[in-house]
Amino acid sequence: xxxxxxxxxxxxxxxxxxxxxxxxxxxxxxxxxxxxxxxxxxxxxxxxxxxxxxxxxxxxxxxxxxxxxxxxxxxxxxxxxxxxxxxxxxxxxxxxxxxxxxxxxxxxxxxxxx
Numbered sequence: 001x002x003x004x005x006x007x008x009x010x011x012x013x014x015x016x017x018x019x020x021x022x023x024x025x026x027x028x029x030x031x032x033x034x035x036x037x038x039x040x041x042x043x044x045x046x047x048x049x050x051x052x053x054x055x056x057x058x059x060x061x062x063x064x065x066x067x068x069x070x071x072x073x074x075x076x077x078x079x080x081x082x083x084x085x086x087x088x089x090x091x092x093x094x095x096x097x098x099x100x101x102x103x104x105x106x107x108x109x110x111x112x113x114x
Contacts, residue, residue, distance in 0.1 A: 032109050033073040036081035039113035040068055043088045058084045 012021075019027035019034075044054050051065045058065070067075050068084075076084075082092055099107065 028109050029078060030073065032078050032111050033076065033081060034071060035111035035113060036078065036085060037068055037071055037073055037076075039090065039111070040081065040084050040088065042113065043085075043090060044069075047088075058087050 015021055017027055017031045019030040024030060043049075049057070051062045051069075054065045054068075055062045064075065073081075085092055
């Protein structure tokens with residue numbers, strides 16, 4: 001019986017943004033959208049909202065609710081997703097902090113949802 005060849009697996013620590021790790025353009029925006037949609041879906045499931053009721057609350061058609069449940073984030077802007085979050089009764093707090101030290105690295109956008 002022949003031995004299977006061993007493959008070396010390289011493990012790379014995540015940056016915390018899977019879109020950046022995949023070198024996708026607009027990674028920060030994609031991460032923000034995904035986190036907002038996660039918050040929307042979490043509220044929708046917790047409140048046991050039907051697609052029809054969700055569509056009515058968000059003032060969109062049901063196919064767009066399906067897009068949200070499937071994380072089809074390219075269909076929505078960050079601003080529109082934030083409007084959906086508030087339509088579901090959640091508050092959004094935007095906090096701008098000073099940089100910890102001088103750096104040429106741009107700041108980051110972080111969405112933290114309960």
